[in-house]
Amino acid sequence: MMQNWILRKKNIWMLIGGILIVLAFVSHYGFTNTQLSHVLMMIASVLGAVPIAIQAYQALKVKVVSIDVLVTIAVTGAFIIQAYEESAIVTFLFLFGAYLEQRTLNRTRSAIRELTEMAPERALKQLDSGEFEEVDVDEVDVGDVLLVKTGAKVPVDGTVLSGEGHINEASITGESVPVSKWKDTQVFAGTILENGTLQIVANRVGEDTTFGKIIELVEEAQDSKSEAERFIDRFSKYYTPAVLVLGFIVWLISRDVELAITILVLGCPGALVIGVPVSNVAGIGNGARHGVLLKGSEVIQDFSKVDSIVFDKTGTLTLGNPKVADTKFYTDEVDQVLAYTTSVENESDHPLAKAVVEHIGAERFLPVERTNVVKGGGIVASVDEHIIVVGNQALMDQENIPLSDGVREDIETFQNKGNSLVLISVDGSIRALMGIRDQIRPGVPDVLQRLKKLRVKNLIVLSGDHQGTVDRVAREIGLTEAHGHLLPADKSAYIKQLQDRGQIVAFVGDGVNDSPSLALADIGIAMGNGTDVAIETSDVVLMNSDISRLPHALGLTKATARNMRQNIMIAVGVVLFLLGSVFFSEWMNMSIGMLVHEASILLVILNGMRLLRYR
Numbered sequence: 001m002m003q004n005w006i007l008r009k010k011n012i013w014m015l016i017g018g019i020l021i022v023l024a025f026v027s028h029y030g031f032t033n034t035q036l037s038h039v040l041m042m043i044a045s046v047l048g049a050v051p052i053a054i055q056a057y058q059a060l061k062v063k064v065v066s067i068d069v070l071v072t073i074a075v076t077g078a079f080i081i082q083a084y085e086e087s088a089i090v091t092f093l094f095l096f097g098a099y100l101e102q103r104t105l106n107r108t109r110s111a112i113r114e115l116t117e118m119a120p121e122r123a124l125k126q127l128d129s130g131e132f133e134e135v136d137v138d139e140v141d142v143g144d145v146l147l148v149k150t151g152a153k154v155p156v157d158g159t160v161l162s163g164e165g166h167i168n169e170a171s172i173t174g175e176s177v178p179v180s181k182w183k184d185t186q187v188f189a190g191t192i193l194e195n196g197t198l199q200i201v202a203n204r205v206g207e208d209t210t211f212g213k214i215i216e217l218v219e220e221a222q223d224s225k226s227e228a229e230r231f232i233d234r235f236s237k238y239y240t241p242a243v244l245v246l247g248f249i250v251w252l253i254s255r256d257v258e259l260a261i262t263i264l265v266l267g268c269p270g271a272l273v274i275g276v277p278v279s280n281v282a283g284i285g286n287g288a289r290h291g292v293l294l295k296g297s298e299v300i301q302d303f304s305k306v307d308s309i310v311f312d313k314t315g316t317l318t319l320g321n322p323k324v325a326d327t328k329f330y331t332d333e334v335d336q337v338l339a340y341t342t343s344v345e346n347e348s349d350h351p352l353a354k355a356v357v358e359h360i361g362a363e364r365f366l367p368v369e370r371t372n373v374v375k376g377g378g379i380v381a382s383v384d385e386h387i388i389v390v391g392n393q394a395l396m397d398q399e400n401i402p403l404s405d406g407v408r409e410d411i412e413t414f415q416n417k418g419n420s421l422v423l424i425s426v427d428g429s430i431r432a433l434m435g436i437r438d439q440i441r442p443g444v445p446d447v448l449q450r451l452k453k454l455r456v457k458n459l460i461v462l463s464g465d466h467q468g469t470v471d472r473v474a475r476e477i478g479l480t481e482a483h484g485h486l487l488p489a490d491k492s493a494y495i496k497q498l499q500d501r502g503q504i505v506a507f508v509g510d511g512v513n514d515s516p517s518l519a520l521a522d523i524g525i526a527m528g529n530g531t532d533v534a535i536e537t538s539d540v541v542l543m544n545s546d547i548s549r550l551p552h553a554l555g556l557t558k559a560t561a562r563n564m565r566q567n568i569m570i571a572v573g574v575v576l577f578l579l580g581s582v583f584f585s586e587w588m589n590m591s592i593g594m595l596v597h598e599a600s601i602l603l604v605i606l607n608g609m610r611l612l613r614y615r
Contacts, residue, residue, distance in 0.1 A: 014095035041084035048091025077261035097598030123155035158200035165196020243267035275567030278608035283560030304561035312509035318438035324359035326435035376487035
């Protein structure tokens with residue numbers, strides 16, 4: 001189609017128009033050939049105006065009065081009054097500005113493009129014969145065995161079957177330091193094996209891989225619009241026709257066509273329309289490169305205003321890999337109690353349950369019947385026709401299991417050591433007590449100090465653990481509040497209380513039971529190796545569960561929101577300056593106005609691009 005062909009070649013028309021303008025000036029000032037100069041300017045005007053007019057026509061077809069409409073009317077008016085020099089220069093500057101805008105905008109999107117280019121395309125798949133054959137990554141299914149050689153990209157999320165090596169996981173975590181891999185460790189699609197050879201089994205393929213989800217989330221984030229962007233879209237819808245009306249009124253009053261069409265050029269809202277989106281794209285791109293996924297422009301605005309951050313304890317502030325540190329038995333049948341306990345705890349994915357199974361061992365499993373998982377409490381089940389209750393003190397009270405004075409003293413002693421408690425009851429009698437302790441994540445105290453410097457007033461931990469355990473963690477790392485003995489519903493209720501007090505709340509968690517709190521908080525922040533439900537429910541994802549990325553994420557959103565405000569001020573300020581100059585000065589004309597207009601667009605783009613370098 002002719003229109004599309006012309007638009008594809010508009011940079012060529014711009015270049016030819018620029019050459020003709022130079023030749024026109026040479027003929028006018030070098031050879032005093034005014035007639036030839038006018039002809040060259042006319043041709044340059046037409047060449048430049050055609051693609052602009054096509055874009056204006058396409059906009060009007062969908063009932064949008066775009067900037068192209070203003071420029072087309074202005075250039076046509078200038079051509080009619082024989083202001084060929086102005087019309088030629090305005091069209092050239094408009095097209096040249098659009099070219100520069102596209103070039104610079106492409107740079108802001110480079111972080112996202114780099115991500116998609118990192119996606120693996122080929123894989124070495126094991127055949128039935130045992131040989132490995134190179135296939136397209138789309139042909140890999142869950143359960144396939146793959147070979148990864150030095151320098152190759154890992155094609156899927158998987159588990160190492162054999163071999164050792166070091167993998168660069170920068171595409172997932174933003175951290176360039178290679179990570180050692182060996183049998184039974186996890187690997188991620190899009191990462192690079194820097195040395196060694198690995199055989200892996202595919203756990204997730206295609207869009208289901210961690211890398212696939214990163215690309216999907218970032219692309220969705222780019223397409224989303226913040227309230228500021230939606231306001232500017234609505235503003236532009238009415239502002240551009242208003243400039244047309246203003247130009248017409250000025251012409252009615254002054255009968256000065258040149259003044260009226262100059263106002264059309266100067267009133268173009270280009271920088272205002274592009275300033276906020278470019279800031280958002282650059283901010284999202286920076287986050288993606290540093291292991292932080294921001295799910296859209298609205299998230300950036302809300303996160304930048306957060307004054308309270310609430311943390312789940314296990315797996316967030318702590319490593320989530322607790323170990324059994326203390327045990328006490330109240331029976332001589334220790335082996336039988338341990339067998340019952342490990343069999344029941346094997347039914348749960350809770351970190352405390354995993355610690356118990358790891359401590360006792362997996363060789364003692366017995367058939368388990370009628371399992372009832374009590375959220376925030378533990379498990380009630382039947383093993384060998386015995387009722388086994390494994391959980392915290394609240395669950396024992398709920399099940400009406402009596403605690404002797406000796407057991408209560410042991411509970412207090414265990415709690416004073418900072419343990420989380422697991423009590424084991426068989427047929428209504430306490431048989432054992434286990435104390436489990438988790439380790440604080442390295443660097444957490446420094447992270448909290450950095451958050452305070454970013455003007456976060458309240459740093460709060462909510463946990464299902466005993467209050468003494470939670471208090472110990474809070475004192476150790478410098479939290480402002482600590483609340484224990486909370487069920488998932490209690491955590492959500494506490495977040496609602498904070499919001500009712502007017503606080504902007506972010507919640508950081510990683511488990512299924514955190515999903516209600518992640519959804520309720522103004523900003524939900526999920527640890528990247530948490531559950532799929534937590535990641536889907538959240539607004540921000542910290543890849544590889546690296547909590548040290550949290551200050552970067554908050555600082556980045558504050559910088560992005562500040563950058564957006566700067567761009568709006570620049571755009572509005574330039575338009576007011578130009579319109580003021582045309583009424584109160586004699587030096588302003590269409591050519592100068594278009595030059596300043598395009599310069600303002602480039603200025604807001606370059607200002608937005610500064611976010612790509614934010615650290």
